[in-house]
Amino acid sequence: xxxxxxxxxxxxxxxxxxxxxxxxxxxxxxxxxxxxxxxxxxxxxxxxxxxxxxxxxxxxxxxxxxxxxxxxxxxxxxxxxxxxxxxxxxxxxxxxxxxxxxxxxxxxxxxxxxxxxxxxxxxxxxxxxxxxxxxxxxxxxxxxxxxxxxxxxxxxxxxxxxxxxxxxxxxxxxxxxxxxxxxxxxxxxxxxxxxxxxxxxxxxxxxxxxxxx
Ligand code: SAH
Numbered sequence: 001x002x003x004x005x006x007x008x009x010x011x012x013x014x015x016x017x018x019x020x021x022x023x024x025x026x027x028x029x030x031x032x033x034x035x036x037x038x039x040x041x042x043x044x045x046x047x048x049x050x051x052x053x054x055x056x057x058x059x060x061x062x063x064x065x066x067x068x069x070x071x072x073x074x075x076x077x078x079x080x081x082x083x084x085x086x087x088x089x090x091x092x093x094x095x096x097x098x099x100x101x102x103x104x105x106x107x108x109x110x111x112x113x114x115x116x117x118x119x120x121x122x123x124x125x126x127x128x129x130x131x132x133x134x135x136x137x138x139x140x141x142x143x144x145x146x147x148x149x150x151x152x153x154x155x156x157x158x159x160x161x162x163x164x165x166x167x168x169x170x171x172x173x174x175x176x177x178x179x180x181x182x183x184x185x186x187x188x189x190x191x192x193x194x195x196x197x198x199x200x201x202x203x204x205x206x207x208x209x210x211x212x213x
Contacts, residue, residue, distance in 0.1 A: 001043070003036040010050035011037075017052055018070050025074040031100040032070060037063075039125070040091040054204075059111045061206055063091040064153060068203055075174045075186050075200070076149045078103050083130075085144070085166065087137030088153035088208070092118035096127050098151075105129040106144050108137045110209065138210065140166045147171060155182040155205035164195060176205050 015033045023029060038049035040063055045055050054062045064072075072094070076084065080102035089095055089109035095118070098105045107129050109115040119132035133141060137152065138160045145166035152163070152175040159175060167173055167189045176182030184200040 001036075001039050001046070003039070007036060007038055007050070014050045014052065014066055018067060021052075021067055023067070023070045023074055025070075025077075027078065027101050028070050028073045028097070031073070031097045032066060035093070035096045035100060036125070037066070037093060039121075040093045040096075057091045057114070058117075059113045061090050061111065061114060063093050064205070068205075069094050069097055071184065071200070071203075072151055072153070072174050073097055073101070075184070076151060076172055078149070082148040083144075083146075085141055085147045085150040085163075086153065087140075087151070087163070089118050089132065090114060090153060092122045094151070094153055095129055096122060096125065099127040099129055106131045106133065106141055106147070108133045108135055108141060110134070110136055136210070137208065138162070142166065149173065150175075152176065152208060153205070154208035155179070156208040159185075159187065164189070176203050 011033050015029050038046045041049050041055055052066050054065045057063045078101045082103045084098055084103045084105050086107040089107040095105055095107045115134040140162040146168040148168055149172040150163050155176050169189050171189045173187040175185050177185045181202045182205050184203050186198045188196045190196050
């Protein structure tokens with residue numbers, strides 16, 4: 001699949017829309033402007049790639065809506081060289097945005113099919129996360145902790161303790177919480193024992209599932 005000036009034009013429009021919807025982080029907008037989202041979708045959906053919508057990516061999963069990706073990325077307050085743990089690699093689009101922003105990304109996926117497909121695909125775009133892991137995101141990644149921030153890209157019924165434990169002091173955990181709809185939740189680690197919570201409205205995600213390995 002090629003990236004053409006037509007695709008670039010559609011990305012410019014998408015970025016404008018995201019700005020209108022309230023996204024202000026220039027680095028987030030710049031990354032979305034550069035990542036060829038159409039390459040993350042099956043070819044049948046290519047024409048919809050730059051609409052602000054979620055789409056099926058196989059294995060019953062979805063690529064998150066661009067606004068959701070932008071919103072979560074903005075909440076992370078990404079700095080270059082930040083170590084970021086992502087739970088739910090999926091298509092790798094969110095992973096790509098964080099890599100493009102200069103973060104060192106560690107991404108965990110529990111669906112073998114998606115893990116294989118995405119860990120092969122992203123490097124072909126010149127985007128190289130630090131680590132792709134096939135495993136259960138509820139456990140985080142203790143061997144690579146602590147992280148500057150953690151992003152969960154599936155709806156979680158509760159905040160997994162290991163994720164809180166693997167956050168640096170001052171670090172940020174962005175996690176959609178809830179059953180049917182999810183409340184976007186930010187947890188900032190103020191000290192060893194203190195976490196400050198903020199909530200940011202409703203979103204819709206596929207569920208964060210318990211381990212089946
Ligand atoms: N950021 C992805 C979102 C994919 S949907 C994208 O934009 O494409 C959420 C993903 O989380 C799915 O791929 C799903 O398989 C994965 N997932 C669900 N439960 C998980 C768990 N316990 N550990 C790791 N990944 C999980």
